[in-house]
Amino acid sequence: MAKRQCEEALAKLFEYIDGELTDTELLRIGEHLKDCPPCEAEHQINEKIRMLVSQAHSDKAPHQLRERVLSTIQAARAELQAEG
Ligand SMILES: [Zn+2]
Secondary structure (H helix, E strand, O other): OOHHHHHHHHHOHHHHHHOOOOHHHHHHHHHHHHHOHHHHHHHHHHHHHHHHHHHHHOOOOOHHHHHHHHHHHHHHHHHHHHHO
């Protein structure tokens, strides 16, 4: 497998999720994620984390939510490692 592509995709996942890359990069990483299940799994987790973090950072988020976010992230990580 093209390991270099994996490294690039993983390094730019958050930017990819936030749409902060150039069109070319978005397309390239998007294509890679489709072809590469491990990177796609990581992408899914990062997207979830991104969402939870932005929720946790909003003023509305109670302390409890923040705790839940952290345990969700840990569970997601553990799940990925178990599959790995
Ligand atoms: Zn990959």
